[in-house]
Amino acid sequence: MKNKKFVPGITDIVLIVVSLGYLVLLNTVFITCGPKDDGSFMVCQWAWRSLVVLAVILVTLSIVHAFVPGNELRLGISIGIFTVAIASAVLPDNIIPLCMMNTMKCHTHTKPGNLVFSVLIAVASAVDIAVRIRKLTVKAVKQQEEI
Amino acid sequence: MKFIIELAIKNIKGRGRRSSALVLLTALLSASLFGGTVTVRSLQNGLRSYEARLGADIIVTPWEAVKEGKLESILIQGAPGYFYMEDSLLEEIRQIEGVDAISPQFYLSSASSGCCDTLVQIIGFDPDTDFSVQPWIRESYSQSLGDGDVIVGWNIRVPENRHFRFYNVDCTVVARLDKTGTGLDSAIYANMNTIKQMMESADDIGFTYFKDVDVKKAVSSILVNVKEGYDTGKIVSEINRLSKDVSATSTKDMVSSVADGLSGISKLVGILIVFTWILGTAILVVSFAMMVNERVSELAALRNIGGSKAMLSGILIAEAVIVSFTGGAVGTALTGLVIITFADTLKNSIGLPLLLSGSGYITIMVICSILVSVAVCAVTSSVCAFRITSKDTGLILREGK
Numbered sequence: 001m002k003n004k005k006f007v008p009g010i011t012d013i014v015l016i017v018v019s020l021g022y023l024v025l026l027n028t029v030f031i032t033c034g035p036k037d038d039g040s041f042m043v044c045q046w047a048w049r050s051l052v053v054l055a056v057i058l059v060t061l062s063i064v065h066a067f068v069p070g071n072e073l074r075l076g077i078s079i080g081i082f083t084v085a086i087a088s089a090v091l092p093d094n095i096i097p098l099c100m101m102n103t104m105k106c107h108t109h110t111k112p113g114n115l116v117f118s119v120l121i122a123v124a125s126a127v128d129i130a131v132r133i134r135k136l137t138v139k140a141v142k143q144q145e146e147i
Numbered sequence: 148m149k150f151i152i153e154l155a156i157k158n159i160k161g162r163g164r165r166s167s168a169l170v171l172l173t174a175l176l177s178a179s180l181f182g183g184t185v186t187v188r189s190l191q192n193g194l195r196s197y198e199a200r201l202g203a204d205i206i207v208t209p210w211e212a213v214k215e216g217k218l219e220s221i222l223i224q225g226a227p228g229y230f231y232m233e234d235s236l237l238e239e240i241r242q243i244e245g246v247d248a249i250s251p252q253f254y255l256s257s258a259s260s261g262c263c264d265t266l267v268q269i270i271g272f273d274p275d276t277d278f279s280v281q282p283w284i285r286e287s288y289s290q291s292l293g294d295g296d297v298i299v300g301w302n303i304r305v306p307e308n309r310h311f312r313f314y315n316v317d318c319t320v321v322a323r324l325d326k327t328g329t330g331l332d333s334a335i336y337a338n339m340n341t342i343k344q345m346m347e348s349a350d351d352i353g354f355t356y357f358k359d360v361d362v363k364k365a366v367s368s369i370l371v372n373v374k375e376g377y378d379t380g381k382i383v384s385e386i387n388r389l390s391k392d393v394s395a396t397s398t399k400d401m402v403s404s405v406a407d408g409l410s411g412i413s414k415l416v417g418i419l420i421v422f423t424w425i426l427g428t429a430i431l432v433v434s435f436a437m438m439v440n441e442r443v444s445e446l447a448a449l450r451n452i453g454g455s456k457a458m459l460s461g462i463l464i465a466e467a468v469i470v471s472f473t474g475g476a477v478g479t480a481l482t483g484l485v486i487i488t489f490a491d492t493l494k495n496s497i498g499l500p501l502l503l504s505g506s507g508y509i510t511i512m513v514i515c516s517i518l519v520s521v522a523v524c525a526v527t528s529s530v531c532a533f534r535i536t537s538k539d540t541g542l543i544l545r546e547g548k
Contacts, residue, residue, distance in 0.1 A: 101333065103225060112489045
């Protein structure tokens with residue numbers, strides 16, 4: 001059996017780079033407000049922690065997406081990435097509340113940064129979904145013609 | 148026409164890397180035009196909003212507040228602050244000829260436990276004399292502000308129980324103001340009785356905000372409106388002569404100092420846009436010229452098998468239009484996403500009022516930015532197309548160049 005050489009597609013590279021960038025920036029630039037004077041954390045901390053978990057899932061899915069064979073599997077993973085990206089876009093402030101002042105770091109850094117990266121990942125995965133569906137449709141039509 | 152577009156799309160797909168580079172370049176051009184214009188326009192909106200919200204001709208504050216820039220910090224950046232002087236000046240200023248209206252304001256910074264996990268600026272006003280805050284509060288709340296009622300600025304989220312507690316004084320949020328793009332978005336507004344109660348309570352608890360000023364007689368600033376026909380500068384001088392501990396400032400001067408900062412940023416953004424466009428257009432011209440030279444044999448062959456000059460030009464222009472439209476759309480979409488989501492971060496980092504334009508203006512700018520990118524690419528490619536179609540194709544094929 002001949003080993004196929006791994007050649008990542010444009011969407012594979014984009015998904016890995018953007019989701020890795022998202023995870024790194026989430027832990028460096030898009031961090032939420034620090035602890036209060038008494039050492040306790042503000043409510044935005046829980047939103048941020050959830051986002052980190054989602055970012056780790058996105059990075060893992062993006063890497064797996066680049067290496068698994070077959071359009072069917074890749075399509076499934078892309079749908080997963082798209083869903084998680086949408087979840088991470090709406091999570092802060094809508095599902096888990098942020099702090100009460102719009103001027104605080106969770107509103108000025110975490111929320112916008114998260115939105116930009118989540119949208120980028122969602123768009124890249126949507127493009128990938130469209131490409132995979134097209135490839136599968138073409139394949140199905142060819143098989144139909146052969147029959 | 149359909150054939151030309153199909154061929155252009157195939158050519159773009161066939162040269163993926165070159166097309167991606169051109170898409171990136173046009174994305175950069177449209178992003179610079181869209182981002183720069185929207186940012187400058189938002190700063191101008193912020194300045195107008197700041198000017199409108201000042202609402203008085205002269206502001207009188209303690210000298211210490213002017214020296215340390217505390218008033219500007221509160222009004223522009225929303226940094227909580229406080230400063231106090233005796234209210235005895237109120238009557239003296241009222242006696243000055245040319246003074247039309249006068250009203251005190253009270254600034255108090257919340258203790259961090261009061262609300263919002265951070266310090267909040269509380270601004271109090273006298274409902275009987277106020278001419279500065281109430282006119283724009285009425286845009287969001289038509290009734291008069293009762294004792295214990297507060298109105299919050301755009302940046303403060305209203306809690307579900309609509310309840311705040313500052314210095315042991317319970318307050319009910321009755322409304323949230325529209326966005327102004329200034330520091331006033333981060334303030335809470337209360338009437339004079341409510342804020343006086345908070346100030347006295349803060350003093351009782353042991354906060355040392357008031358230094359040697361009697362808390363019952365303390366005011367933070369006095370807003371003055373000048374009668375028509377009187378010189379504001381003269382009245383400012385007269386107020387400054389009343390006491391060496393206070394400073395009167397014309398609001399026009401405050402606005403013009405912000406406007407100076409804005410004009411500097413606008414010039415810088417303008418220069419950057421022009422520079423990006425000159426550089427980008429030059430790269431586009433070179434890219435298209437190289438692209439056409441590279442494809443000279445292909446175009447000559449097309450001409451020899453019956454393709455008209457118009458058809459060849461059409462293919463080249465269609466390729467340029469498709470690539471530049473894609474780049475323009477990507478550039479403006481990404482820039483729009485970043486500008487809209489990071490507007491508050493940008494405002495905080497440059498320290499100037501910033502109010503994003505409405506969706507109508509942004510939509511027009513998106514269309515204009517894409518159109519300009521498409522137009523530049525179309526013109527550049529049509530010049531290249533004219534040059535190549537004017538050559539003798541037979542000669543090109545024979546000589547291979």
